[in-house]
Amino acid sequence: MKSSEILCYGKACDHPRKSGTAALKVENVSFTYPGQNTEVLQGVNIDIGPGEKVAFVGPNGAGKSTLMNLILGLEPLNHGTISVFGHDAQSCRHRVSMVPQKNSVDWHFPVTVRQVVTMGRYVHLGWFKKPGKEDSEAVDKAMETMEITNIANRQVGELSGGQQQRVMLARTLAHDADLMLLDEPLNHVDIATQELIFHTIEDLCQGGKSVLVSTHDLGILTVHFSRALFLDKSIIADGPVKEVLTPENIARAYGFEFHKDKELSPWLNGY
Numbered sequence: 207m208k209s210s211e212i213l214c215y216g217k218a219c220d221h222p223r224k225s226g227t228a229a230l231k232v233e234n235v236s237f238t239y240p241g242q243n244t245e246v247l248q249g250v251n252i253d254i255g256p257g258e259k260v261a262f263v264g265p266n267g268a269g270k271s272t273l274m275n276l277i278l279g280l281e282p283l284n285h286g287t288i289s290v291f292g293h294d295a296q297s298c299r300h301r302v303s304m305v306p307q308k309n310s311v312d313w314h315f316p317v318t319v320r321q322v323v324t325m326g327r328y329v330h331l332g333w334f335k336k337p338g339k340e341d342s343e344a345v346d347k348a349m350e351t352m353e354i355t356n357i358a359n360r361q362v363g364e365l366s367g368g369q370q371q372r373v374m375l376a377r378t379l380a381h382d383a384d385l386m387l388l389d390e391p392l393n394h395v396d397i398a399t400q401e402l403i404f405h406t407i408e409d410l411c412q413g414g415k416s417v418l419v420s421t422h423d424l425g426i427l428t429v430h431f432s433r434a435l436f437l438d439k440s441i442i443a444d445g446p447v448k449e450v451l452t453p454e455n456i457a458r459a460y461g462f463e464f465h466k467d468k469e470l471s472p473w474l475n476g477y
């Protein structure tokens with residue numbers, strides 16, 4: 207995926223949020239990439255409310271990034287519907303922001319940290335209007351939250367993996383979307399950055415934002431999430447972490463056989 211696609215938000219719509227509607231509603235979505243003949247998503251249904259923080263779990267190739275790209279409108283939908291706060295997701299792209307997987311961004315793009323974070327404001331501005339005081343303040347605040355103010359003038363290509371991840375999160379904060387899709391935000395980050403990311407997500411959800419976080423780290427589910435969605439082309443399980451994080455569901459999602467008598471990893475004991 208090109209940086210220009212990831213950084214494109216589409217036109218801001220002025221549809222008010224419909225009261226009582228889900229932040230995200232995915233209904234019967236199936237998807238096949240153009241020119242391919244295998245479905246990568248099959249009959250997916252998801253309903254996420256305002257203020258919810260949901261872990262999105264599944265093996266490599268399960269379709270997590272594909273679904274996030276469909277929600278953001280980066281791929282055209284083949285089958286089913288996706289709505290955001292009661293409106294067709296395609297017409298409400300400014301309400302949704304995404305932190306893409308780190309390796310899907312072209313980090314050689316010659317821009318500074320501050321310029322990337324400011325891109326989060328273009329959805330409110332359009333590409334041709336200059337950022338004003340309010341935008342500048344939003345950018346400052348986002349950089350402060352992600353603790354990157356001291357590297358504001360550095361080129362993003364020169365940064366470490368963890369610093370780049372903080373920059374992409376700051377851009378999302380500056381965007382101030384209502385639904386945030388974070389695609390493996392914990393990859394390449396140290397424990398301090400992980401903690402910062404979790405605290406930030408928690409604050410966002412307390413403020414009514416909805417956040418969907420894809421992760422391969424099942425160990426964090428019980429600590430940081432109350433709800434988890436297991437996907438492997440179709441939804442394998444969806445519900446409170448305490449109920450869905452079972453050896454059977456993990457085995458189903460990751461496609462291995464579960465033996466009751468086999469010893470499990472320590473963090474699964476008790477499930």
Ligand SMILES: Nc1ncnc2c1ncn2[C@@H]1O[C@H](COP(=O)(O)OP(=O)(O)OP(=O)(O)O)[C@@H](O)[C@H]1O
Binds near residue numbers: 265266268270273
């Ligand atoms: N542009 C594309 N064209 C064709 N097939 C694609 C494309 N992008 C992804 N795929 C395929 O779609 C399937 C789902 O991939 P996707 O990246 O959505 O999975 P994922 O769950 O995000 O995996 P991971 O955990 O490894 O990031 C895979 O089989 C992948 O090969």
